[in-house]
Amino acid sequence: MVPPDNISVPVADSLPFRSRFSYERVGSEVRDWIALLKPRVISLVVFTGVIGIYLAPERPSTAICLISILCLCMASGAAGAINMWYDRDIDIKMRRTLTRPLPSGRLGVEDTLVYGCVLSVFSVLLMWVATNLWAAGLLAFSIFFYTVIYTSWLKRSTPQNIVIGGAAGAFPPLIGWVAACGQISWFPVILFAIIFLWTPPHFWSLSLYACKDYTRAGVPMLPVVRGQRYTRLSILAYTFLLLGVTLIPAFLGQAGTLYFFSALILGLGFIGHALRLVRDGKGPEGLSHTGDKPARKAFRYSLFYLFMLFVSLVGDHFWFLTLGLSKLF
Ligand code: HEM
Numbered sequence: 174m175v176p177p178d179n180i181s182v183p184v185a186d187s188l189p190f191r192s193r194f195s196y197e198r199v200g201s202e203v204r205d206w207i208a209l210l211k212p213r214v215i216s217l218v219v220f221t222g223v224i225g226i227y228l229a230p231e232r233p234s235t236a237i238c239l240i241s242i243l244c245l246c247m248a249s250g251a252a253g254a255i256n257m258w259y260d261r262d263i264d265i266k267m268r269r270t271l272t273r274p275l276p277s278g279r280l281g282v283e284d285t286l287v288y289g290c291v292l293s294v295f296s297v298l299l300m301w302v303a304t305n306l307w308a309a310g311l312l313a314f315s316i317f318f319y320t321v322i323y324t325s326w327l328k329r330s331t332p333q334n335i336v337i338g339g340a341a342g343a344f345p346p347l348i349g350w351v352a353a354c355g356q357i358s359w360f361p362v363i364l365f366a367i368i369f370l371w372t373p374p375h376f377w378s379l380s381l382y383a384c385k386d387y388t389r390a391g392v393p394m395l396p397v398v399r400g401q402r403y404t405r406l407s408i409l410a411y412t413f414l415l416l417g418v419t420l421i422p423a424f425l426g427q428a429g430t431l432y433f434f435s436a437l438i439l440g441l442g443f444i445g446h447a448l449r450l451v452r453d454g455k456g457p458e459g460l461s462h463t464g465d466k467p468a469r470k471a472f473r474y475s476l477f478y479l480f481m482l483f484v485s486l487v488g489d490h491f492w493f494l495t496l497g498l499s500k501l502f
């Protein structure tokens with residue numbers, strides 16, 4: 174529509190649509206909306222959920238499996254967006270998070286909250302319609318746990334924040350299992366326990382090299398409150414606990430030889446990284462005397478570890494089903 178002569182319009186608005194439209198701008202805005210979902214975190218979260226679906230005793234139709242995976246993706250992304258909405262005041266103080274869409278002002282604060290809430294509600298309702306009320310309830314609870322219990326309460330109030338808050342990220346295999354078969358058993362509960370115990374060494378490795386960020390933002394992460402040495406020893410303690418718990422499925426006959434040896438080797442590798450962190454903390458106040466490298470390596474290893482551990486569960490399951498080989502114990 175052509176504006177009447179006596180009304181002045183901003184130059185950009187008076188341009189024809191084609192000149193105002195910029196693929197680059199739209200592209201970077203889409204990238205920002207995706208970044209709000211923490212896509213790389215989603216990839217591992219959803220992977221553990223997929224394994225929960227795969228290992229369940231009953232397998233629903235492919236369509237239901239795909240919808241359940243989509244719901245897990247949307248829910249964990251939505252929780253990530255609400256986390257970024259709530260944390261925008263501290264994200265602006267940390268180098269690692271400064272360039273996120275909200276601290277850098279590229280996306281609107283209210284738009285982000287609406288986006289996170291709409292996706293959350295939609296993912297839970299869709300899970301309910303497509304699978305069952307238990308799976309939808311667990312999905313809703315994990316969003317609540319991550320956004321309300323961890324983000325708005327524990328994260329800023331206690332150095333044990335991620336020990337308790339880690340439960341949120343441990344739910345996906347349980348959710349996948351319940352979505353697939355509508356019931357619960359010990360096996361997915363052990364998978365929950367594995368991710369629950371994996372979260373502290375995963376996060377504390379990162380917090381060792383991001384400690385200055387957390388100090389600046391006033392977030393009471395373990396190395397800020399209890400120091401580097403205590404954090405390094407805590408990582409070591411959790412890697413031992415983790416190794417013990419990962420071997421349980423083999424002892425209970427829920428997994429066999431392939432899984433047992435994979436869990437053992439991967440677990441010893443994690444303990445190795447933790448020991449290196451303890452030995453490395455010989456600088457002043459338990460700081461590393463060789464720089465950030467060992468902590469960065471331990472963090473990267475934590476991601477590789479969880480991925481490979483769940484791959485080995487599937488491999489092991491497949492091995493038994495197709496080759497009929499006997500179990501270890
Ligand atoms: C409350 C529990 C957890 C905390 C506090 C935590 C913390 C973090 C932090 C601070 C980062 C760095 C993110 C960044 O630089 O943007 C990160 C990265 C990551 N986390 Fe976690 N995490 C938790 C649970 C999990 C869970 C359960 C998973 C998956 C099963 C996971 C998977 C990942 C992945 C894949 C990355 C790498 C992302 C990248 O490369 O950008 N995390 N985590």
Ligand SMILES: CC(C)=CCC/C(C)=C/CC/C(C)=C/COP(=O)(O)OP(=O)(O)O
Nearest residue numbers: 214218245248249252256315316319341342
């Ligand atoms: C199904 C479902 C809802 C799953 C939730 C998955 C979940 C809890 C993942 C946790 C991932 C994560 C990066 C936490 C860090 O938050 P942070 O605020 O400490 O880290 P940041 O400083 O990078 O934002």
